[in-house]
Amino acid sequence: MARVGVFICHCGENIARTVDSAAVADAAKRMAGVVYAVDYKYMCSDPGQQMIKDAIAKHRLTGVVVAACSPRMHETTFRRASAEAGLNPYLCEMSNIREHCSWVHEDKQAATEKAIDLVRAMVEKVKKNEELQPIRVPVTRRALVIGGGIAGIQTALDIANGGHEVLLVEKTPSIGGHMAQLSETFPTLDCSQCILTPRMVEVGQHPRIKLYVYSEVESVDGFIGNFEVKIRQKATSVDPKLCNGCGACREACPQKKIPSDFEAGLGTRTAIYSPFPQAVPNKPVIDRENCLRFRVARKKGIPIEECTACGKCYEACPIEPRKAIDFSQTDQVVTEKVGAIVVATGFDLYPTDAYGEYGHGKHPDIISGLQFERLASASGPTSGEIRRPSDGTIPKSVVFIQCVGSRDNAKGIPYCSKICCMYTAKHTMLYKHKVHDGQAYVFYMDIRAGGKNYDEFVRRAIEEDGAVYLRGRVSRIFRRNGRLAVLGADTLSGRKVEIEADMVVLATAMQAQLHTDKLAQTLGISYDQFEFLSEAHPKLRPVETNTAGVLLAGACQAPKDIPEAVAQGSAAASKVLGIFSSDELEREPIIASVNENICSGCLACEAVCPYGAIEEKEIKDRDGNVVKVVANVNPGVCQGCGLCVATCRANCIDLAGFSDEQVYAEIKAL
Amino acid sequence: MIEELRHKARELLEKGQVELVIGYGAGSDPTRTMPVFIRRPEDCDHLVWNKYCYNNLTSYLTWPELKTAGKRAVVCKGCDAKAIVVLCKENRIEREEVVVIGMSCEGVGEPLFGKCEFCDVRTPKTCDIQIGATLPPLSKDNLFEDVRQLEAGNAAERWEFWRRQFSRCIKCYACRQACPLCYCTQCIVERNQPQWIATSSHPKGNFAWNVVRALHLAGRCIGCGECERVCPSNIPLMLANKKLAQVVKEQFGYESGYDIDEPLPMASFMPDDSDELFK
Amino acid sequence: MAEFKLNEAKLDELVNALKSEGYRVVAPVEEEGVFVFKEVVDPGEMRLDVLRTARSIKEWFFPRVEPTLRYKFDRGSVTCKGEMPQSPPKTVIIGCRPCDSASLPILDKLFDWDFRDEYWFKRREATTVVAVACDAPDSYCFCTSVGGSPDGTAGSDLLMRKTVGGCYLFESFTKKGWSIIETAKGTLEPAGQNEKVLVGEVPKRFDLNSVKPWLDNNFDHDYWKEISYKCLSCGACAFVCPTCHCFDIQDEADLQGGVRLKGWDSCCLPIFTRHGSGYNPRDTRDARYRQRVMHKFTYYVDKFGLTACVGCGRCCVSCPIDMNICTVVAGAAELAETST
């Protein structure tokens, strides 16, 4: 039999002015199951809380209802008080007779009647309340970071320096990402590699960071604190333990004409290669597509072990007795346990082939922004001199076109790529600094230079380095006696413009890394129509995803520049460190649970759950035969929204704290 | 057609492609048929096909006792076969474990059932073995005519109409038992902690039951009309089902029983769903 | 022996006469496309030609829901007030068939067994039953197999037989029946010596005497599975049946108080006899359908000496999958033959 205690607060005059607290207490005394009811000036005060504790002991209360302010204000207060008196905190409920009653009504009698109703509702509810214990989930204090760009590097370092192990998975042979390809960075014009490479080295040498390069995440199971990931290490054909990175193999490789991704196609590499000199780890890999021995083996259809073609690298390898080169190496799939995952897969560039009018690819001197970075980079194909890819001459006039792809619904990219305005301004400066008599022209739609020192930077490009900014689009580019005629409009002056350029640089849009959707599906997180990964809440949870324990960093979420990517990397890291702050996660027990006897396993609940907290569960008999399939809620993942409960036609899934019984009791009481 | 049907069924059983054929057999009088479960090839001659083959036999597919029966074949009219689609979506059956014998159907009932006048699946869409010639679909333009007619009246008239109809419900649950999509292990009316719906067949309990029955079929009902056919009180249950089918079609562009891959409308959403209703 | 007859054309007058005498007249009336027993408002709506209404006259004595008890809560304590049916109005049911009438004496036994069910008997006392003999029974009829006949008199206070001349012969068997004739005198005329009455033929389908022993000894026979494996487990058969009488007790309460209701139940519904534990002794379709047949054809006979089936054929008509109790019992009879 229920023994409920009801405590009516005056909140000084706040409640008592319009609600006759004493009358409410009297009414409460007459409610079925109420053994004690009292009103007091300030329930939340120490003496007030003491009254509750004493009553719990004296009257052996099985439930407590505090009629006072909003539960959003003092629910924790009174639940703690109840707990201190040995009553399960979830047997304490609040009726909101201040914000929802005394403050919004004037007629004292009516307000008092309403207060009584609200108390009755809670009395009826609390009778149906059950003792709930906080949910504890063990945590593997070990993180997985996917993507070795600057965002991933920052995250990995912050977590590792926070004292926890990190697995950093990168699909290319080296970490560094796009930032490693850049020459200088806005708005400070400091050399990208000079600031990046020390971080890369730190990662490579960090005792708590385990690097998986040339690897990809294959599958992810489990939930926050308890993920199990399978990582595929692609065969590099080089034994990292033996190789000392001397580079003799690269020298020896006869395949020298392979276009280099790192050089954005402006340079070449060998079949056995590491993407760039400062690569971390500095161990080469054999590109089996282009390696002679593998090609021959494929053509003859013989196992690689039997193939004797080429092998120059093998001969050149100085390591003795066992060479570091190992053609017979195969992919390895390793399984690792982690407690949290940070996705930092970054971005890709929009393929400009879609812009026939700009003739990218048709003419070697029409290049992308990234290609320009390589031209301007001291480590680039022209060792930092700006030269035309076609004839190596120095361009005297360069046209930069912004928003190539971006903000162009016709091309299916309505969003702004955010970084182009800044890097184009940077490009004009770098160009001017290297080619003093050269002239830069920029076609732009708007100049978006929000950010610390950003606008100043653009102004410098225009005012000090004399870049000519033309507001308008380019309609056509075509060759005319060795140069490029750029036809466009200057919408400010309303005039057609035609510029004779030696080179054209396209500020191509940022888009999500290829196959981000696949990864998102493996991780069970959501993504938008452009395949950028979705955050849990656009304002308040920008780093989390809907799947607890999976976080986002960098441009995989949306176009970002380096400072933002780094900031979010650190934010994600701090979230991870939060998760790792104890070896158990404690969570509110307000979660759903399935009545397996009546669940028919239609799994509509699974379909609607925003958190992927529900999965199939097979019910087996003693001989292990599957009797039926039912839904199963993972208490570690469930956030307690109750969507599944109202979706279930048979109501065989229920939500602790807001169960059918409890709501039903409330409705009946009103 | 009957011979073709019997032949195919016999073949399935002989070749061991199925353990069981669920079909129509002779009824207690010439204007009725009775479901038959056939396990032996020689019994296939009991199968019949005529305009009195009312039942939607897919109802049997979700029976636990038949789950273990191994691979099953079921004789379906086009409308019945739509249930297969929903049952697969809702994990009741694996598409592979059921062989659908689809009958070309010019309509059942005497006079012809209402549903048959707007049938666009006279040749079943979901079927593994088609029996009979392919028939062109009929126009569904006036499918919702009766719904519109009732809506022509005002709220009070509609209330009175349904009050009268539902008061006649005797809670025999024939509608539920005959429905291929009412497969819950325990129906919500049988829940008594709490008792959301009064089980007594008084007007209040009847109204609540009929609201919930219709609601639980929203976006799922495939319009086979069994609920209405089996109702001993002749309550126009399909009218409510059709209303919701219309809403789901107009609001979410979804029609139940056609596409096996489309997500269920009531277990999914679009960010741009109509917001009219909301203040 | 009939002394009076009524010309078909005068049926309206009959109804009016009865009404003016204060009778509530109940008869087959069309309601939303089905025929049921309803109070006759306009005499024209009475349909004596209807062979089989959707539901039997049972509900006029044993409604599908009725309150038996009301109670009030006051804090911990409860105050109850039993609810007896306030004496029902004087009622005459006209136009039921002899099979429906026959169901009443059968149920009298049940409702006057371990205790007397006033809910039933108050209505029985207040109601006069005027049956119409069947001139055109159909293939679903099997009254003759269960001891009835198209012009049987059991349970009727008065029987109307149709004549070739388009009249109804009136024959009363009780005081109640006679007072109907008294009331209707004005519309009646004396019956001739040898009026030709139309009475239909209902072939006998099985012999009860051979059925019962077989049922008694074959509780576990595979036959039950064979005939009921496809039963959809709905309650249609029981709810339209004149003799099915199982009921369920349900409380409907709020914080102030509540009411205890008695309502129809059916042994074919899946949750029938499911225990609080969840265990159900009749967990399978065949177990439930067997219960239906056994109850009617042996348990009831053992307890009250009567077969609880009147062969009206309603359950056969309303069964969604055309299960036919007559065929089922006939089948059992055949098995009985072959086994001996």
Next chain:
Amino acid sequence: MAENEWKPKIIAFVCNWCTYAGADLAGTSRLKYDVNVRVIKLPCTGRIDPLFIIKAFEQGADGVLVSGCHPGDCHYTSGNYHARRRWIVFSELLRFFGIPEDRVQFAWVSAAEGAKWATLVNEVVAKVRQLGPFTAYRELETTEVLS
């Protein structure tokens, strides 16, 4: 006149994160609104089962109000999107069965919209007052089916 004595009974089902907080704000801003509303708090509109509304009417409610976070702002990201579909269908069914639209109001009230909450409640109560007591539903109460 009896009309004055009758106090309309409005039951409001609201989500914890937006509308409940919005109602709190109305309070802290001391906005005044009609007293005849009783709030039942749930985590999310996604938790609100149509059965709640049926039950509310059975328990004598003259009107029902359902409110939660605006689309896109759901604390649980998609709860209210699913709820929206549920209500679109359910309200159409109630309308079809002849329950006056003004007896069930659906709304989005954010934690910042205390004023909107106050006006909303007043509007709903006013509409229900116009319709009067929901006697039609009360009449279903009869337990006597035949006698």
